[in-house]
Structures are given as C-alpha cells and as structure tokens.
Amino acid sequence: MSTLTHPARAELRIESVLDAMANPTRLRIIERLARGEELTCSTTLPDVSPSTASRHWHVLREAGVLRARREGRIILHSLRRDDLDARFPGLLDSVLAAVRDAQETPAEPDGH
Numbered sequence: 001m002s003t004l005t006h007p008a009r010a011e012l013r014i015e016s017v018l019d020a021m022a023n024p025t026r027l028r029i030i031e032r033l034a035r036g037e038e039l040t041c042s043t044t045l046p047d048v049s050p051s052t053a054s055r056h057w058h059v060l061r062e063a064g065v066l067r068a069r070r071e072g073r074i075i076l077h078s079l080r081r082d083d084l085d086a087r088f089p090g091l092l093d094s095v096l097a098a099v100r101d102a103q104e105t106p107a108e109p110d111g112h
Contacts, residue, residue, distance in 0.1 A: 004061065004068045004075070009083040012064040017088065020063035026056050027099050033066060033079035034096055040074055 020026055025048060032039060045053040057077060060066045065084065066077045084092045 004070065006061060006067055006080075007064040009064075009087055012083060012087045014088060014091075016063040017065060017084070017091070020059050020065050021095055023056070023059075026060055026065075027095070029056060029060060029077075030065065030079065030092075031096060031099055033077065034081070034092070038076040038078050040076060044077075 021030065025045065029039070029044060032044065041053050041057055042050070045056070048056070057066075057068070057075075061068050061077075064080060067080050068075050068077050070076075079092075081092060
C-alpha cells in the first residue's frame with residue numbers, strides 16, 4: 001500500500017486550494033466533509049466511476065483540503081478545516097456559503 005502524503009499547513013498554496021475547489025464534484029465532497037463526516041471514496045460518489053472519484057480525492061488531498069487515513073483496507077477522508085482556516089481565514093466558510101446559496105437559488109433562464 002502506498003503512503004498517503006499531505007502538505008504541511010505552511011505548504012498550503014492558495015492557487016492549489018482554489019483549483020481543487022473549482023470543480024462541482026469536489027465541492028460536493030467538501031460540503032459533506034464540512035458537516036464533520038469522515039467519508040470513504042466508494043460511498044461518497046456512487047454516480048462517478050471509481051477512477052474519476054479517485055482522481056477527485058487525490059486532487060483534494062494533494063492541495064491540502066482534506067486528510068486521508070487508512071483504516072485497514074478503507075481510506076477515510078476528513079476536512080482539514082483547522083489548517084485551511086489558519087492559512088486562509090474565511091475562505092472555506094465563504095466557499096461553503098456560496099455553494100449553499102447556489103443550491104437555494106434557482107438558475108435563471110439564459111439571457112435574463
């Protein structure tokens with residue numbers, strides 16, 4: 001089994017974090033993790049192929065948005081809220097608020 005590496009708090013880069021968050025599927029993951037859940041790859045994204053889901057988790061982990069830990073054969077993921085809040089105060093809360101607003105506001109028809 002490969003070792004799961006994570007950037008240290010001081011190594012978190014705003015460009016990488018924003019890039020990781022700039023995907024609707026990854027935003028779904030972040031939103032669920034923000035509820036305090038630890039999530040597994042397979043049960044979180046049942047509508048996404050395993051290889052695509054794995055890529056999303058990898059991007060989030062490499063950017064420092066989440067922490068992954070092995071428990072037997074399962075990998076559990078959690079949000080690195082403390083690290084993100086310390087490094088980029090208010091960013092995570094702003095992103096989560098924008099996601100909630102987008103979910104509550106119906107899309108307008110084109111051209112209006």
